[in-house]
Amino acid sequence: MKALRYTAYGDTPVVHDLAEPAPGPGEVLVRVAGAALNPLDVKIGAGHVQDYFPITLPSTVGTDLAGTVERLGPGVTGWGVGDAVITRTDPTTGGAVADYAVVPAASMVPAPTTAPLGIAAGLATAAATAWQAVTEVAKLRPGQKMLVHAGAGGVGSFAVQLARRAGAHVVTTASGRAAELVRKLGADDVIDYTRIDFCTAVSDVDVVVDSIGGDTEIRSLDVLRPGGLLISLPAPPDAERAAARGLRSAFVFHASDTERLAAVVALANEGLDIVVDRTVPLSEAAEAYTHLAQGHAKGKVIVQP
Known part of the structure; x- marks a missing residue:
């Protein structure tokens, strides 16, 4: 073979x-x-x-x-x-x-x-990681606002769909070429990161899902409402920095779990793209x-x- x-x-x-x-x-x-x-x-x-x-x-x-x-x-x-x-x-x-x-x-x-x-x-991995972030850690509720960085990416494309299914207002960053794609997935607002600083385009966010890290993680704190939650996927976030501003933070590193995998398979059977x-x-x-x-x-x- x-x-x-x-x-x-x-x-x-x-x-x-x-x-x-x-x-x-x-x-x-x-x-x-x-x-x-x-x-x-x-x-x-x-x-x-x-x-x-x-x-x-x-x-x-x-x-x-x-x-x-x-x-x-x-x-x-x-x-x-x-x-x-x-x-x-x-x-x-x-x-x-x-x-x-x-x-x-x-x-x-x-x-x-x-x-x-x-x-x-x-x-x-990608859908199960998004499930872990959106459903298990954020426990996203109807009416909340979520910012998903890189909404056209592997995890991001699933996070946008799961947030939409949860009844949230979904904002995502994506290139202009990917705007139509992420809107079809369920994004309410799309920020073209090649032209616009997301910090000037969105505010009062309940949850940020960050799959980029670095400077994006740091600046994401600026768009969260008091008590808001930053979920980092690439590396553990700076919890002290977040806490000093009255914000919460969490690190999601996906570990294999058959119950979680079965859950996203069930969603795929219901139309998860x-x-x-x-x-x-x-x-x-x-x-x-x-x-x-x-x-x-x-x-x-x-x-x-």
Whole structure:
């Protein structure tokens, strides 16, 4: 089989030929229909998160995949060959961007029935992270105002939709080229960050979801109402800075959870849109990885073996 592999930290991963893996006890061999690349994959490959997600090189890229059960390992029950599934592997294990992947049976949930299986992998990290931020941490309520930075991005495109479903007034930053997209997803107001400083365009925000960090995190405090909440995705926010201004802050770093994944799959079956930047064959996975690393993908980058 073929797989996209990290070979050295800092290098672009390369497609290699490997032997088909065999599932062990409690594991399942999945024929991959689609794997979604995430910014975390780029951070792992660059060696920026070795303290949190150490990998043994060479290692197969990716955590998010959807496909069909090919073979059951010893002791696996509740699943059958041919079942359509979606899962997120441990980042230290990876293995998604390949023709086949061995995954723990306990990490899988049934794939959505209303989305193409090859695209469904886009839910596993991005939609579940957005769910975690909007529903679990913010506990967003009808009538509140939420600012979503990078609303056309992987997490942002789901956060806009979830905030809209919660009945919030949704403001998002996006380039002018992406304005139509984010409005279709449910944004009430779109701020073209290439022309307008968001701090001058919005105020009295209840919740900010920030997937950018740095200066954007700091300036986001200026648009929050007293007692408002900043949710940071790239890194833990400066809690003392926020508290000194009477604001709250939280860090959301997604951890795999089958109940959460099942929740976003259910929403996909109800019409939650998976925005796709591009789909590429496995032979072009290295180029797709580089595209994602440049930071301008709109929605998900999907590799389909």
